Amino acid sequence: MLVDQGRPRGGVPHAGHQLLEARPGGGRAVEHAVRDFLSRETPEIGFFGEEEGATTDTGRGLVWMLDPVDGTANFLHGIPLCGVSLGLVDKDMPTLGVIDLPFLGSRYSAAEGHGA
Structure with a gap:
């Protein structure tokens, strides 16, 4: 989840922007927030998250694919090369991708x- 507190171990500085949560279950919280938003905004599109797998029908074509904390090891060691990866797949073909690196x-x- 994105929060306005603390920093991960290793010293990635808190610069007043939102940071990824560094406690167990943080990836699940991010996944829930993104899944809830996308299910409201694009209810006709399936969803697959790294933490919980397919939480809606993914066999009908378009599917959102999410890695809520891409680069977990980097994050836990305070290395700022980590973020959120989201893609849109149409029948096994990627059509859209976004990588957000909040520390950078x-x-x-x-x-x-x-x-790109």
């Missing part, structure tokens, strides 16, 4: 036919 203040995205 960076976000990268790419979409089929539009590049």
Whole structure:
């Protein structure tokens, strides 16, 4: 989950922005928040998360794919190369991807036919 408190072990500084939570279950909290938001905004699209697997029908075409804490080992060691990875897959073909790196203040995205 994104929170406004603390820092992970190893010294990634808290710069006043939201940080990924460093306690057990943090990935599940992020996954729940993203899944809940996407199910409200795009109820016709399936969802698969790294923590809980498929929580909605993923056999009908479009599916959101989420890694809520991509780079967990880096995060736990205070290395800022970690973030949230989200993709949209259409019948096993990736069509959209977003990687958010909150400690670096960076976000990268790419979409089929539009590049990165």
